[in-house]
Amino acid sequence: MSxxxxxxxxxxxxxxxxxxxxxxxxxxxxxxxxxxxxxxNLFTPDGICEFGPYxxxxxxxxxxxxxxxVF
Numbered sequence: 001m002s003x004x005x006x007x008x009x010x011x012x013x014x015x016x017x018x019x020x021x022x023x024x025x026x027x028x029x030x031x032x033x034x035x036x037x038x039x040x041n042l043f044t045p046d047g048i049c050e051f052g053p054y055x056x057x058x059x060x061x062x063x064x065x066x067x068x069x070v071f
Contacts, residue, residue, distance in 0.1 A: 034071055040064045 003011070023042065030039040040060045043049065049057045054070060057063045 031071075036064055036067050036071070039067065 027039070027042055030036075030042070040063050043060055043063055045060055046058070047060065047063065049063045049066075051057065051066070051070070054066060057066045
């Protein structure tokens with residue numbers, strides 16, 4: 001059985017959606033368990049976390065520091 005280009009495109013899109021779902025689930029698990037060391041590793045080294053009234057945090061160090069203060 002072979003897949004059309006359109007089917008392959010759709011499958012790739014579904015895989016990307018699943019990666020996002022997994023990331024959101026992992027983020028929530030780490031927040032719930034207060035595992036900040038693993039949580040900050042979900043962000044790229046230069047990542048930005050926009051956290052509502054707490055502002056935007058840039059980089060893993062600042063993200064860790066501010067999550068630690070909030071939680």
